Amino acid sequence: MKKCDHFKELILTDYIDGELGKDIAGSVEGHLLDCSDCRTFFKEVKNNTAWPWKKNLQRPVPVVLWDTIKQRIEHENQAAGPFAAFIDKLKGLVVFPRLVPVFASLIVMLLAGSVALNTIQIYQAKDKDQGEYLVSLLSSTGPLAPSDNNDLGTPIEHYFL
Numbered sequence: 001m002k003k004c005d006h007f008k009e010l011i012l013t014d015y016i017d018g019e020l021g022k023d024i025a026g027s028v029e030g031h032l033l034d035c036s037d038c039r040t041f042f043k044e045v046k047n048n049t050a051w052p053w054k055k056n057l058q059r060p061v062p063v064v065l066w067d068t069i070k071q072r073i074e075h076e077n078q079a080a081g082p083f084a085a086f087i088d089k090l091k092g093l094v095v096f097p098r099l100v101p102v103f104a105s106l107i108v109m110l111l112a113g114s115v116a117l118n119t120i121q122i123y124q125a126k127d128k129d130q131g132e133y134l135v136s137l138l139s140s141t142g143p144l145a146p147s148d149n150n151d152l153g154t155p156i157e158h159y160f161l
Contacts, residue, residue, distance in 0.1 A: 004038055007031045011042050016049070 007028055014020045015028050032039050137156050 003031075004035060007035075007038050008041055011038070011045055015042075016045055 010020065010024070010028055015025060020028065032042055137154065
């Protein structure tokens with residue numbers, strides 16, 4: 001059956017149009033002589049799809065029609081002008097479907113890096129502010145000197161003791 005499927009596909013695509021090489025066409029014809037199922041299939045394809053189209057006469061396209069098509073194409077190209085042509089070239093240089101994932105990855109990496117850097121700067125600023133606050137608390141009373149009274153001199157000493 002696999003062999004018949006292959007020949008049926010060849011019949012539908014290229015054999016019916018006469019576009020197969022002599023070797024492959026000969027193998028299809030040899031298979032058609034041996035296989036009645038494929039022979040019936042070929043007759044149905046020929047009678048229902050190919051034969052009705054062969055009855056139609058091919059008429060040449062009038063020269064006037066070709067001239068009209070050519071004039072419209074030229075008119076479209078002239079209407080676009082040099083600016084539109086420049087924009088099209090620029091689009092061709094900038095927009096490459098293969099590079100879209102690369103640009104997207106680059107943007108994601110830049111965003112992640114900027115968020116990480118911003119977070120680090122925020123923590124550094126908080127640490128600096130806390131350090132400055134502690135320095136101001138400790139330096140508000142001056143150097144610690146031993147005293148005989150039990151007076152708690154600094155707010156930190158008062159808090160912890």
